[in-house]
Amino acid sequence: MTDICNCKGLVSSISEYIDGELPPELCAELEKHMSECENCTIVVNTLRKTIDLYKQPTPDNPLPDEIKSRLYARLHLEDYMNK
Known part of the structure; x- marks a missing residue:
């Protein structure tokens, strides 16, 4: 077992886990x-x-640029802001 098998390990690896970027054995340990x-x-x-809610298209009610900027900054995703 590795350090990933505790709450702190899960939090530090959560993005990779959700994105499917962890090796299968680490995924099994997290699960x-x-x-x-x-x-x-x-x-x-x-x-x-x-993440699912954010990805849903909302043409009738787009996310205001100010909120989108704050969200990306908070998630440290500023590089994706203009994509």
């Missing part, structure tokens, strides 16, 4: 941890839902 840790399961599910 085992989440099966025993309700808090980490909530964190992962909430982040997944947030």
Whole structure:
């Protein structure tokens, strides 16, 4: 087992886990941890839902540029702002 099998390890690897960038054995360790840790399961599910909501097109109600800029800055995604 590695350090990824605890709450701190999950948080530090959450993006890679959700993006499918972790090796299968590390994914299995994280999933085992989440099966025993309700808090980490909530964190992962909430982040997944947030990403899904953000990706949904909203032509009738676009995200204002100011809010989009603040969101990207908060998530440290400024490089993607103009893409």
